[in-house]
Amino acid sequence: AQKITQTQPGMFVQEKEAVTLDCTYDTSDQSYGLFWYKQPSSGEMIFLIYQGSYDEQNATEGRYSLNFQKARKSANLVISASQLGDSAMYFCAMRENSGYSTLTFGKGTMLLVSP
Amino acid sequence: EADIYQTPRYLVIGTGKKITLECSQTMGHDKMYWYQQDPGMELHLIHYSYGVNSTEKGDLSSESTVSRIRTEHFPLTLESARPSHTSQYLCASSEPTGGAGKKLFFGSGTQLSVL
Numbered sequence: 315a316q317k318i319t320q321t322q323p324g325m326f327v328q329e330k331e332a333v334t335l336d337c338t339y340d341t342s343d344q345s346y347g348l349f350w351y352k353q354p355s356s357g358e359m360i361f362l363i364y365q366g367s368y369d370e371q372n373a374t375e376g377r378y379s380l381n382f383q384k385a386r387k388s389a390n391l392v393i394s395a396s397q398l399g400d401s402a403m404y405f406c407a408m409r410e411n412s413g414y415s416t417l418t419f420g421k422g423t424m425l426l427v428s429p
Numbered sequence: 430e431a432d433i434y435q436t437p438r439y440l441v442i443g444t445g446k447k448i449t450l451e452c453s454q455t456m457g458h459d460k461m462y463w464y465q466q467d468p469g470m471e472l473h474l475i476h477y478s479y480g481v482n483s484t485e486k487g488d489l490s491s492e493s494t495v496s497r498i499r500t501e502h503f504p505l506t507l508e509s510a511r512p513s514h515t516s517q518y519l520c521a522s523s524e525p526t527g528g529a530g531k532k533l534f535f536g537s538g539t540q541l542s543v544l
Binding site: 424 | 462470471474519521531532
């Protein structure tokens, strides 16, 4: 079963507007971590934001915030005031805290920011 | 921030050749990973290591092999390259502590094309 689901293959947003990228996850663990990474066309993976399953507050990092709804098992990324440089692939990922758990990625969402 | 380096950045090679993709990190991280990513697709874990002389296969079956003789070095080898091996290969390492919150630091990737 797919552990990370990103249902939006592509999203368009105008510069300076906010955009939400969806991510749902599946786990039976109580302790887990959720991550978002950005991958520009150059190919490197850039860490954006992290949310722990026990964190009561939604994580924020500058223009990025994570809308964490534990009961719905969703961890949507919100980018405020989009910039042209935000155009990239965005990957949601999860690590379960059981044993030697590794990071599992979703299929990604391509975000295009227009002027 | 971890410094993690991959060489070469791009590699075009003929079928049947033996290749080694290099990955080195300078932060002393014990845990290192190799992911394979086809264009526009998600990352798939193909190998990981939790320390010197420790290597494990990931979720996606791969004909490649890895070694971990030194903490800082985690090379990936293909004994006989085939066109089906054409893909991007991303190396990563992770922080030693932090439970489920350990984030991955990625190299710039190697784009492999086998003709």
